[in-house]
Amino acid sequence: MLKNKIYIIFILVFALLMPIGYFTGVIPINTLTLWGRYFCLAIAALGVDLVWGYTGILSMTQALFFCMGAYGMGMYMTLSNLPEGQVMPSFMVWNQVTELPFFWVPFDNFSYALVLSILVPGIFAGVMGYFIFRKRIKGVYFAIITQAIALAMFLLFSRNETMLGGTNGLTDFKFFLGFDLRDNSVKFGLYLLSLTALGLIYWYCHNLVNSKFGKSLVAIRDSESRMRFTKYKVTHYNVAIFMIGAMVAAVGGMLYMPQTGIITPGRMDVQASIEMIIWVALGGRGKLKGAVVGALVLNLMYSVFTTVLPSSWLYILGGLFVITVLYLPKGIVGLVDQMKEKLNSMFVKTA
Numbered sequence: 001m002l003k004n005k006i007y008i009i010f011i012l013v014f015a016l017l018m019p020i021g022y023f024t025g026v027i028p029i030n031t032l033t034l035w036g037r038y039f040c041l042a043i044a045a046l047g048v049d050l051v052w053g054y055t056g057i058l059s060m061t062q063a064l065f066f067c068m069g070a071y072g073m074g075m076y077m078t079l080s081n082l083p084e085g086q087v088m089p090s091f092m093v094w095n096q097v098t099e100l101p102f103f104w105v106p107f108d109n110f111s112y113a114l115v116l117s118i119l120v121p122g123i124f125a126g127v128m129g130y131f132i133f134r135k136r137i138k139g140v141y142f143a144i145i146t147q148a149i150a151l152a153m154f155l156l157f158s159r160n161e162t163m164l165g166g167t168n169g170l171t172d173f174k175f176f177l178g179f180d181l182r183d184n185s186v187k188f189g190l191y192l193l194s195l196t197a198l199g200l201i202y203w204y205c206h207n208l209v210n211s212k213f214g215k216s217l218v219a220i221r222d223s224e225s226r227m228r229f230t231k232y233k234v235t236h237y238n239v240a241i242f243m244i245g246a247m248v249a250a251v252g253g254m255l256y257m258p259q260t261g262i263i264t265p266g267r268m269d270v271q272a273s274i275e276m277i278i279w280v281a282l283g284g285r286g287k288l289k290g291a292v293v294g295a296l297v298l299n300l301m302y303s304v305f306t307t308v309l310p311s312s313w314l315y316i317l318g319g320l321f322v323i324t325v326l327y328l329p330k331g332i333v334g335l336v337d338q339m340k341e342k343l344n345s346m347f348v349k350t351a
Helices: 002-023 029-053 062-080 090-094 102-108 110-133 139-158 184-209 212-222 224-229 234-260 270-283 288-308 310-327 331-350
Strands: none
Touching: 002 029, 002 184, 029 062, 029 184, 029 234, 029 270, 029 288, 062 102, 062 110, 062 139, 062 234, 062 270, 102 110, 110 139, 110 234, 139 270, 184 212, 184 234, 184 288, 212 224, 212 234, 224 234, 270 288, 270 310, 270 331, 288 310, 288 331
């Protein structure tokens, strides 16, 4: 019953109270847009929790998959926002490119862009995961390899020769599917879309981890050797969840793109992936609610502290991670659960 109350409170606050606050003029549209971005980041955090929290795979590439989804949607938005008569983005013209690169062509269609923005990160994760997991690389070595891959992709996307905007990335969007992104009603619609997507993906992840497949993931996390001994195809499970986590992150990136209006290689560096891991650790690893709570709380803190104390955020983030490791191994959600257990035991004793 208490779990249902948590969901009801979440829905009441973000699906009812905040929209009412916007329509009554109490909450500005920029605040809703900010929370819409937080929801997109929370979706990426759910992917981290599936891979790390439930399967025990510490990956440093979640921000990369998030950005791949954002770049896919950004490519569509770039082509759809071209001035009449122009067939290539300005940065390609400046680089003296005479023809639209072949990998840009499918993104001229929204349906293709939607599918490819999810499939490409998933396939990339599947290929990468297959070659790593079949060698039974795990733990810190897996983290180092994925960190190196994230760095390599960051350098690749930063090059002008890649035809993805270089270090400037993709930006200067005014319309999305014919809607003016500067219109407050469109911003409000994107907020609701992000909230709905977060709810649906949370529901999907909840069903996944409570299925037989999800129970097998937890068993792999707790004792991979026993799972192999009982003839489970551990490599297949690892590759599958790695792909699912990548595609979940890509969905968050796709929704993030129209609300920020820009995507650069800086969003896919190693630091960004480490921050996502910290969100999950602080919120509560292995608990989907923890991933969402950690992402929302820490991003809200980021907005506050970068405004009040711009140069102190990294120190605050590092301090929070140290506190979590030393004193909150189960995160915020785990702390709340412990407090509830203590209160229940106190009431039982007094009764």
